[in-house]
Amino acid sequence: MNSPAPINDPYAALQQLGLKLPLPPAPGGNYMSAKTSSGIVYLAGVISQTPDGLLTGTVGLDRTMEEGYDAARSCALLQLAVLEQHLGSLTKIRSILTVNGYVNSVPGFADSPKVINGASDLLLAVFGEPGRHVRAAIGVSGLPRHAIVELQMTVEI
Amino acid sequence: MNSPAPINDPYAALQQLGLKLPLPPAPGGNYMSAKTSSGIVYLAGVISQTPDGLLTGTVGLDRTMEEGYDAARSCALLQLAVLEQHLGSLTKIRSILTVNGYVNSVPGFADSPKVINGASDLLLAVFGEPGRHVRAAIGVSGLPRHAIVELQMTVEI
Amino acid sequence: MNSPAPINDPYAALQQLGLKLPLPPAPGGNYMSAKTSSGIVYLAGVISQTPDGLLTGTVGLDRTMEEGYDAARSCALLQLAVLEQHLGSLTKIRSILTVNGYVNSVPGFADSPKVINGASDLLLAVFGEPGRHVRAAIGVSGLPRHAIVELQMTVEI
Numbered sequence: 001m002n003s004p005a006p007i008n009d010p011y012a013a014l015q016q017l018g019l020k021l022p023l024p025p026a027p028g029g030n031y032m033s034a035k036t037s038s039g040i041v042y043l044a045g046v047i048s049q050t051p052d053g054l055l056t057g058t059v060g061l062d063r064t065m066e067e068g069y070d071a072a073r074s075c076a077l078l079q080l081a082v083l084e085q086h087l088g089s090l091t092k093i094r095s096i097l098t099v100n101g102y103v104n105s106v107p108g109f110a111d112s113p114k115v116i117n118g119a120s121d122l123l124l125a126v127f128g129e130p131g132r133h134v135r136a137a138i139g140v141s142g143l144p145r146h147a148i149v150e151l152q153m154t155v156e157i
Numbered sequence: 158m159n160s161p162a163p164i165n166d167p168y169a170a171l172q173q174l175g176l177k178l179p180l181p182p183a184p185g186g187n188y189m190s191a192k193t194s195s196g197i198v199y200l201a202g203v204i205s206q207t208p209d210g211l212l213t214g215t216v217g218l219d220r221t222m223e224e225g226y227d228a229a230r231s232c233a234l235l236q237l238a239v240l241e242q243h244l245g246s247l248t249k250i251r252s253i254l255t256v257n258g259y260v261n262s263v264p265g266f267a268d269s270p271k272v273i274n275g276a277s278d279l280l281l282a283v284f285g286e287p288g289r290h291v292r293a294a295i296g297v298s299g300l301p302r303h304a305i306v307e308l309q310m311t312v313e314i
Numbered sequence: 315m316n317s318p319a320p321i322n323d324p325y326a327a328l329q330q331l332g333l334k335l336p337l338p339p340a341p342g343g344n345y346m347s348a349k350t351s352s353g354i355v356y357l358a359g360v361i362s363q364t365p366d367g368l369l370t371g372t373v374g375l376d377r378t379m380e381e382g383y384d385a386a387r388s389c390a391l392l393q394l395a396v397l398e399q400h401l402g403s404l405t406k407i408r409s410i411l412t413v414n415g416y417v418n419s420v421p422g423f424a425d426s427p428k429v430i431n432g433a434s435d436l437l438l439a440v441f442g443e444p445g446r447h448v449r450a451a452i453g454v455s456g457l458p459r460h461a462i463v464e465l466q467m468t469v470e471i
Contacts, residue, residue, distance in 0.1 A: 029270040030277040031292040035254060037313050038195065038352065042255050045293030058265065097349060098356050100466075102295055107264075107421075108372065109456035113343040120344040135345040136359030136466045138416055139456025142266035142296025152257075152293045156351050186427040187434040188449040192411060194470050195352065199412050202450030215422065259452055264421075299423035299453025309414075309450045 008128035010080075010090040017125060022051050024081040028144055034086035040097065041086060041155040046078045047147030056146040060106035063148055065114055072101060072118030075151035080126065083155060095130040095156040096123050102150045105139040112137035119151055165285035167237075167247040174282060179208050181238040185301055191243035197254065198243060198312040203235045204304030213303040217263035220305055222271055229258060229275030232308035237283065240312060252313040253280050253290040259307045262296040269294035276308055322442035324394075324404040331439060336365050338395040342458055348400035354411065355400065355469040360392045361461030370460040374420035377462055379428055386415060386432030389465035394440065397469060409444040409470040410437050416464045419453040426451035433465055 014021070025046055027033055033044050048055035048071035055071040057063035063071075084090050101116035103109065116137040123131040133153075143150045171178070182203055184190055190201050205212035205228035212228040214220035220228075241247055258273035260266065273294040280288040290310075300307045328335070339360055341347055347358050362369035362385035369385040371377035377385075398404050415430035417423065430451040437445040447467075457464045 027292075029274045029292065029294070030281060030289075031256070032289050033291065035252075035289075035291050037197065037252075037254055040351065042291045042311075044291035045295075095349075095351075097351055099345070100293070102293075103456075104265075105456050107298070107455040108418075108460065110458060110460045112456065113458045117343045124344060132344075132346050132349075134347065134349050134356045134358035135341075135343065136414070136416075136464060137343070137458055138359075138454055138464065140295055141264045141298045141421070141455045142260075142262050142269065144267060144270045144294055146265065146267045150293060150295065154356075184449075186431045186449065186451070187438060187446075188413070189446050190448065192409075192446075192448050194354065194409075194411055199448045199468075201448035202452075257450070259450075261422075264455075297452055298421045298455045299417075299419050299426065301424060301427045301451055303422065303424045307450060307452065 010126045013126045019077060021081045021084060022078060024085045025078055033082045039157055041157055043079055043082060043153045045150045045152040046075050047144050048074045048149040050074055054145055055148050057148050058104050058106060059115060059148060060109050065111060068103060068115035068148055069118035071148035072116050072151065073122050075149050076119035076122040079151060079153050087157065092157050093155055096127060096133040097154040097156050099133050099135045100152040101137045102140045102143060104143040104148050109139040112139045165283065167283045170283045176234060178238040178241060179235060181242045182235055190239045196314055198314055200236055200239060200310045202307045202309040203232050204301050205231045205306040207231055211302055212305050214305050215261050215263060216272060216305060217266050222268060225260060225272035225305055226275035228305035229273050229308065230279050232306050233276035233279040236308060236310050244314065249314050250312055252287040253284060254311045254313050256290050256292045257309040258294045259297045259300060261300040261305050266296040269296045272306065324440045327440045333391060335395040335398060336392060338399045339392055347396045353471055355471055357393055357396060357467045359464045359466040360389050361458050362388045362463040364388055368459055369462050371462050372418050372420060373429060373462060374423050379425060382417060382429035382462055383432035385462035386430050386465065387436050389463050390433035390436040393465060393467050401471065406471050407469055410441060410447040411468040411470050413447050413449045414466040415451045416454045416457060418457040418462050423453040426453045429463065
């Protein structure tokens with residue numbers, strides 16, 4: 001609980017980035033999108049998509065690193081939409097705590113960190129230093145609905 | 158800590174479902190099955206099995222979606238057995254917080270949510286709404302002892 | 315918070331094991347190595363390496379189980395280095411809470427627990443019983459920079 005209050009206004013940052021929050025995705029199964037316990041919001045994994053549709057494919061096969069990066073960024077933006085719906089406002093967020101990023105990729109794929117930077121870079125741009133988090137990036141052999149990226153997060157409020 | 162107390166009696170629900178808690182599985186390595194910190198029980202991953210033996214195989218190769226669903230359900234039941242042993246009684250559970258489900262599956266497998274619903278559906282049937290949790294479902298290339306599903310959970314007490 | 319204080323002096327244990335803490339690894343992307351919230355330290359995933367270089371490869375293809383075990387052990391040692399840098403001293407650690415170990419391995423690899431024991435065994439040797447943790451071990455198709463193992467942890471202080 002030693003994180004400073006956000007210095008960034010997340011909404012001003014989003015506007016500066018030219019980004020609008022999408023609709024929060026409906027859970028793709030019998031679960032919920034966010035649950036709070038003792039000041040930590042646990043977020044379900046979201047899969048990469050834009051208002052135009054799912055971002056699907058396999059990095060190293062039919063998707064490039066850049067497409068992977070954009071997919072990870074879309075996941076972070078979706079999680080912000082989930083958080084706004086859950087909390088009422090992004091200004092209640094004190095800090096981003098953890099990010100686990102799974103990349104649908106060919107066997108031996110070694111660049112999942114560069115893909116998941118798409119999420120991390122956005123979280124830092126929106127929240128400033130309190131947006132900096134711990135992270136794991138993993139290459140996996142399959143994600144829900146053939147998504148390129150799935151992203152799971154925890155957040156301090 | 159804003160979850161309501163369970164409205165379901167988990168033992169009555171298990172009886173109604175015709176389910177008995179199995180023996181909790183012994184850890185498959187140098188670790189423990191459950192550890193509590195500040196009101197949250199962290200559970201080690203358990204692998205799919207029934208009292209008749211391990212549920213092994215690869216969804217999309219030699220196992221169907223239905224077999225995957227049943228495997229996920231067996232994992233949730235095993236976690237309830239672990240929780241009873243750790244807590245003394247399932248009635249001490251306030252809420253299921255998180256579920257991470259890993260599905261042993263062929264490359265490109267896109268239906269891990271439908272598989273992991275086997276766990277989520279059981280947790281809801283047993284605990285009612287407090288059993289609803291956040292979740293990530295991931296397709297992976299290998300699980301301990303060729304298990305179909307591995308399931309990790311955190312629980313509020 | 316019912317863990318007893320460590321009975322082991324972690325530094326004496328490291329000396330007895332003939333181990334020195336390596337330099338903590340720099341994050342491989344736009345994130346941080348450790349972040350504390352409400353008495354729990356969340357650690358970013360670290361990848362297997364020694365002061366001589368990265369430990370890379372795929373268990374079951376070009377790496378043996380023993381090499382996997384050593385890689386997992388190297389990850390645990392790196393996390394201790396991260397913890398010392400973050401906390402000032404390993405003596406502030408009350409207990410190791412969770413370990414998630416990802417093993418770069420061939421499809422169908424079933425022995426990730428034996429690999430991740432390399433981390434668990436070291437944590438127990440260094441901290442005694444408070445070092446015993448809950449765990450998940452997963453075989454995956456790709457890890458950052460072709461690492462053999464990636465290890466994520468949470469720790470009680």
